Amino acid sequence: MPAPKIAQQWLREILAVFYQRRTLTRGEVVEATGLNAASVSHALRFLLTSGTVIKTGEIDSGAGRPREVLRVNGEAAYFAAIDLEGTRLRFGLTNLLGDICCRWEHDFRYASRLEMSRLLHGVEMVLGGLDPSLHSRVLAAGISYPGLMEPDGHLTAVNLGWNRFPFRDEVERILPFPVFLQADGHTCVEAESSHGQAQGRENWMFVIVENGVGVGISVDGRPIDACGLKGGELGHCTVDPAAPDICKCGKRGCLEAIASSPNIVRQYFENTGAGAAPPADFPVTEVFERARSGDKTARVVVERAARALGLALSHAVNLFAPELIILGGDAISAQDLILPLLREALDRHALAGLARNVEITVSKLGLDIRLKGAASLAFRRSLADPMLLQKICSPLAVPYRVLEYAQR
C-alpha cells in the first residue's frame, strides 16, 4: 500500500519527531509536530498498520483510557553512515532510531590516497552484520567528508590525498543506494541538532578545534551552507594582523595558525627554546596536561590560543547572535583551561547584549559525532524523497522482531 499522497508531509514530520525524541504518546506527537489531532491519528494509524511505528507501552493517566507510548520500529529502515576523518575511516549501519547497529573502522594514513575500494569494503563490512532479509531496507548512505567540494562533486581534501577527485560520481557509481554528502563541519551541526545539545535550538554554532579550526553555523534553524566555497571559514579569520604566525593558507595571523592543535604544539616547542620541531605524534593533550601542572610555557601557549578563539568567536557572535556555542574536537579535553578564557574574551570583544546571551558548552557526542551526523543526514534526506519515504513506510515483509540495541 503506497502512502496516501495527502499525508506525506504528516508522515515526514511525525517520523522526524520520533527520530529525535524516540518515544512519544499521541498527544506528544500532536504537540511536537503542531499538526492537528485528526491528521496525527490518520497518519499514525497508517504507520501502525505498516509496522513502521509500534506500541511500546502504556501510561496509566489515572482518568480515562491509558495513553499508548509509541516508537518507530528501528528495523523499518537502515542507513549506511561514513565518516572520512583523516586518521581513521569510520563506517556505521544505523537504524530508523538512529542507533548504530554495526560498525567498522579502518586505520588510514593521513594524506595517503584513499581508494574507493576501501570505502566499498567498509560498507560491505557493516552490511554483513545485518540479517539478509533486511538488506532491502538499507535505503541510503550519508557521508561526512573533509576538505572542499566543488558544485560538480569534485573533492579536494589533503587528508585523503585527493585533489579535485570526482568523489560524488565515484561514490554514486559503487554504492547500490542513494548517497548524501555533507562537509564535516555541517555533519557535526547535523548530529548536535538531531542527537545533541542543539535539539530545538535555532541559532547556534559548532566550533571544532583539531588539525584546523572549523565552524558550523545554524541561523533560524537552517545551517549556513559551508559546502564548496560557501563560507563558515572561522579558521582563517585574521585575529592578529601583526602576528608572527603564518598560516598554511599563506596568510598571517589566522585563528587556525594560533589555535589549531598542531599549532598549539608548534608554539609550545618554539617557546620552550629548544628550537626543535615537535615529534610527529606529540599530542596536543600533553600540552594541555603540562599547562595544568604548572608548565608556564604551556600555559602561555594555551591561553593565547583560547584568547584568539574568543576574539574570532566574538565576531561571529556579533554577526549571528547565537544562543549557544558547542565546542568539539581536541578543545573538549581542555575545557577547564579554555572555557573561562573564552567567556572572558567574548565579554570583552562582543557586544554586551549578545555576549551575555551565549551559552558556551562542549559536545557530549564523543568520537561518533560525525557518524551520527551522517546517519541523520541520510535519514533526513530520505524523508524528503517521496520514493524513499514510501520505502520507510512500506509494510515489513516478515513479522518484525523488536531488537533492543545496547545504545537504547
Place this chain on the structure above:
Amino acid sequence: MPAPKIAQQWLREILAVFYQRRTLTRGEVVEATGLNAASVSHALRFLLTSGTVIKTGEIDSGAGRPREVLRVNGEAAYFAAIDLEGTRLRFGLTNLLGDICCRWEHDFRYASRLEMSRLLHGVEMVLGGLDPSLHSRVLAAGISYPGLMEPDGHLTAVNLGWNRFPFRDEVERILPFPVFLQADGHTCVEAESSHGQAQGRENWMFVIVENGVGVGISVDGRPIDACGLKGGELGHCTVDPAAPDICKCGKRGCLEAIASSPNIVRQYFENTGAGAAPPADFPVTEVFERARSGDKTARVVVERAARALGLALSHAVNLFAPELIILGGDAISAQDLILPLLREALDRHALAGLARNVEITVSKLGLDIRLKGAASLAFRRSLADPMLLQKICSPLAVPYRVLEYAQR
C-alpha cells in the same frame, strides 16, 4: 470577485516579478516565476480582468501573433513608506510599481524626542497628494527604524530620543492601515534586493557607514534577521584589541570607533594636534576632500578607517562567502579613497578563494534607499497577507487612469 483560493501563490509570485521587472511578456512571466504556462495564463487572465495588470504594448516577434507586453497598474495599490533617519524624517507614498508618487520631509533634531503626531502628520501630507477616490487603495505602511527593537515592539533609538518607547503599539494605534516595521539595515537590504544591484543575488551584504557602521546580510536569498538582539552587528566587531579608541558601547577597538563618520572626524581633529573638539556640524566629506587634496593627517585617518573596515569585512566574508558587498552612506562619497584599500584588506585577511569571489561596489539608490526599502517591505508583506492580496487584486471601482510617473 475574490481571488480564487487556488491561485493565491501564483498571484503572489507574478506580482512580485512585476514589482522587480516592471514590464514582462507572458513568456517572461513563465520563465521568471517558474510556474507552468497554464497557471500563468489563468492568473494573468484574472489580473487583467480586475485591472491589476494592464497591457502596455506589443512586440512583433516576426512569426505568429505579436507578444503582449504587460505591466501592473500602479493605481491598484498604494503604500505609505516612512524613513525615521536621525536628522530628517522622510515620508513617501508609493504605488504598486514601487514608484514614489508623493513625498514629504521634516527636519528633525538628532536625539530630540520624536512625537507620534509628527509621524501622523507626515503620513497625512503624502496621502493628501492622492485622489480621494483612491484612498481606499492605500493598503499598508512600511517603516524603517533605527536602533534596537525588542520582541514586544519597544524601540530604543538614541537618534529619536526614545528609550523603550512602545513604538509598535503606538504606530498601529494612530495609522488606519496595517503597519510593517523593519530595522534600517534590513530596509537597505530590502531596497537593494527589490530595486538595486542585488536583484537576483543570493549571498551579499550591505554595509553602511554613517553615524555608526551597520550591515545587512543576505544568505541564500534570505536576510539574516538583525531585528532586536539578533546579530548583524558589524560595527562592534573588535578590529584592534589594543587600539586607544573607546567605542560608545564601552568596548575598545570596535570597528565603529575607528570607521564611523563622527569617529573619522574626531580622529582628524585629534591628529591635527589642535586638540580642539570638532565643530558639531563638521562634515566627514570635508575630511575626505582634504585627504584627496594632499592633507596627510586626513589621509592617514581615512586609510585607517578603510583598513579597519576591510579587516572586519574579511571576517564576514570568511563566514558568509558573499558574492557582492554594497557600500552605502557616507562611504559612497569616498569610494575613490576607500574601495582600493578595502580590496587590499580583503585580499590580505580573507581566505583567497572567498576574497577573489567578492565584488565590491557602492549603492546607487541615493537618499531614497530606506524609503524604497520601506515601500518594498510593505508591498512584500501585503502580498503575503491573504486579505491584503485580495485588495490588491480587487477590481478598480473607477476605470483606471494610466498615469505615467516621471520615474518610469
